[in-house]
Amino acid sequence: MAKEEVTLQAGVLQQCPNEGKSMRDDVVWDQKRTDLDALPCLAPKIIGMIGGxxxxxxxxxxxxxxxxxxxxxxxxxxxxxxxxxxxxxxxxxxxxxxxxxxxxxxxxxxxxxxxxxxxxxxxxxxxxxxxxxxxxxxx
Known part of the structure; x- marks a missing residue:
């Protein structure tokens, strides 16, 4: 992905890097990022904690x-x-x-x-x- 500056809006659905799964970027509230690949996909971690x-x-x-x-x-x-x-x-x-x-x-x-x-x-x-x-x- 190009290293362009992007402003993320809260609640916008994004693709999880390298996993092809969707995630919400609610945890990144209007912060400017230069590399979207740096966003962690939190879904597996959250499901691991409260799944079961x-x-x-x-x-x-x-x-x-x-x-x-x-x-x-x-x-x-x-x-x-x-x-x-x-x-x-x-x-x-x-x-x-x-x-x-x-x-x-x-x-x-x-x-x-x-x-x-x-x-x-x-x-x-x-x-x-x-x-x-x-x-x-x-x-």
Whole structure:
């Protein structure tokens, strides 16, 4: 791609460099760039963090209902196994979207909360809710 100066507008759909996938350049708010190939494709990173069968569900529970114990999260959705739940929660903690607090008690107690990064996703969940309501009302 030519090294010409281009002003990117927020919300303009672009191609991800070298991947042929679309991305929104909302993260680049009217900044001047000299090389569009330098733009990262964030979609795979975002999907890696919040993708998965139950990650969004557990994030939504913790964001809107607050801190929950492991057993409460397991009971909140009957479609998951203990192993799956453990793996999903570990991934969310590792990605910094959730915090885990262990209490050395008998029996052991573990609590999960949305981290500051996780809580920052609240507007995304609200937008998805509004989108769904608009979609249902159209039909």
């Amino acid at each position: 069968k139950w990650k969004l569900f557990f994030l939504q529970v913790l964001i809107f209902q607050g801190t929950k114990r492991f057993g409460e999260l397991r009971k909140s959705n009957d479609g998951n196994t203990q192993t799956m739940l453990t793996n999903q929660l570990r991934a969310l903690v590792a990605d910094g979207l959730m915090t885990r607090k262990f209490y050395a008690e008998v029996p052991p107690k573990v609590e999960y909360s949305a981290s500051a990064n996780g809580l920052a996703l609240e507007p995304v969940f609200t937008s998805m809710h509004v989108w769904w309501e608009n979609r249902v009302n159209e039909n």
